[in-house]
Amino acid sequence: QVRLVESGRGLVQAGGSLRLSCEVSGSKVLINTMGWFRQAPGKERELVAIITSTVRTTYADSVKGRFTISRDNVKNTVLLQMNNLKAEDIAVYYCNVRPYGVSNGYWGQGTQVTVSS
Numbered sequence: 001q002v003r004l005v006e007s008g009r010g011l012v013q014a015g016g017s018l019r020l021s022c023e024v025s026g027s028k029v030l031i032n033t034m035g036w037f038r039q040a041p042g043k044e045r046e047l048v049a050i051i052t053s054t055v056r057t058t059y060a061d062s063v064k065g066r067f068t069i070s071r072d073n074v075k076n077t078v079l080l081q082m083n084n085l086k087a088e089d090i091a092v093y094y095c096n097v098r099p100y101g102v103s104n105g106y107w108g109q110g111t112q113v114t115v116s117s
Contacts, residue, residue, distance in 0.1 A: 001026040004108035006095055008080075011114045017083045022095030022108050024076040029099040034071050034078035038091035038113075045094070049080065062088065085115045 008020035020036065035050035049069035050058045057069055068081040078095055092112055098105030 002029060002097070002099075002106045004095055004097055004106055006093070006108040006111045009111040009113070011116060012085055013116050014086060016085055016115075017081070018085060018113060019082065020080040020093055020095070020111060020113075022078045022097075024097055024106075029097075029102075031073070031076070031097055032100045033096075033098045033105075034069075035096045035098075036069065036078070036080045036093055037096060038089075038093045039110075040091040043091075048093070051078065082113070085113075087115050087117065089113060090115050 003026045004022055004024055006022045010018050012018050033050055033052050036048040037045050038048050039045040048060055051069045051071050066084045071078045092110045094110045095108040096105050
């Protein structure tokens with residue numbers, strides 16, 4: 001009954017910014033980690049950023065200094081602020097929420113991010 005709804009799909013020019021949002025709805029869960037992953041065409045899904053229950057963050061080297069992940073525990077929402085977007089950032093972005101006691105977690109539906117020159 002846990003469902004993740006993503007928003008923020010968009011097309012931006014190189015160097016522009018975009019913010020993605022993912023809200024958890026349905027059954028109430030005690031969330032451990034929240035994060036964002038992405039998958040480009042022909043590539044494996046990769047980690048973009050993770051934020052823990054203690055607000056520790058981890059970023060992929062490719063987005064470090066450009067992306068910022070944050071969470072709102074009251075709203076059960078995780079955000080990804082993306083600045084200085086590049087062509088390499090083109091992908092479908094998926095949010096992930098992992099409650100305590102759940103190994104694999106839950107996934108959002110995915111949202112397309114496109115960067116134009």
